[in-house]
Amino acid sequence: MALTKRQFDILELLAAEEKVMTQRQMEQRTDYSLGLINRTVKELVEMKALSEGRVTPLGYELLEPYKVRRAVFIAAGFGTRMVPLTFNTPKPLIRVHGERIIDGLIDACLQAGIDEIYIVRGYLAEQFDQLLYKYPMLKFLENIAYNDANNISSAMCARYLLQGAYVFEADLLLYRKELVKKYQYQSNYLGIYRERTDDWCFIVKDGLIREQKIGGMNCYQEIGISFWSPKDGARLADDLKRAYEMPGGKELYWDQTVFSVFKDHYQISIRECTQEDIVEIDTFKELKAVDPTYNV
Secondary structure: OOOOOOHHHHHHHEEEOOOOOOHHHHHOOOOOOHHHHHHHHHHHOOOOOOOOOOOHHHHHHHHHHHEEEEEEEEEOOOHHOOHHHHOOOOHHHEEEEOOHHHHHHHHHHHHHHOEEEEEEEOOOOOHHHHHHOOOOEEEEEEEOOOOOOOOHHHHHHHHOOOOEEEEOOOEEEEEOHHHHOOOOOEEEEEEEEEEEEEEEEEEEEEEEEEEEEEEEEEEEEEEEEEOOOOHHHHHHHHHHHHHHHOOOOOOOOOOOHHHHHHHHHHOOEEEEEEEOOOEOOOOHHHHHOOOHOOOO
């Protein structure tokens, strides 16, 4: 039995909280009115997915098709704008306040019960082995083309693993680990609403991403955490290969396959977050702003 988006949102919220919540609390945590929440709770009770305010075994069974299966980290690049640190250290392994950047992302996956984790590595690949002391479950994928192609080459290495998967850029400082959820209803991309930005951004209409571009107004700054449903992940495996083999395809960013080359194949929703939730560290200057110990 498939859940509606509204039913999923309420059931997922209660499963994540693992406690009884009042409908007023649910209203504060969702975009739904109290009336819609009341109706949805009644539906879930009638479906035997909820009982006395808690998710039942049947409720968890209904959530199972929406469970995130794995996480893939794109981590093969050189990190040019983080020179001189990246001369000797891959960008995801740089420490911020004593912790490697990638650790917070991996910890968030494990907190959500996602322990099938792949890291696509290339530049100074052997240095990622140090992660195995803390995270022995990690699996590595080798991108031998990282120096000759854009990050679409990393996505190509993992293209058969994208069904029901998160894809992470590995240079994100994650403050709110709850952004990495155990269940996802549909393919989505994280974004921060901006009145104006010069960064990569999404134009959004009716909750769906309509356009990806550099710079915009009243848009969502693109944040490199996305989820791909089983259906979209399977389609993406084929589309990535087709895009990669096109003239100029090796110069693409991997997600341009979705938002530019084959944009008619996908309907990707925006999942909003805030600048307090997550920070993308692109440059050495940005790193020094976050961690003053680099101001030497």
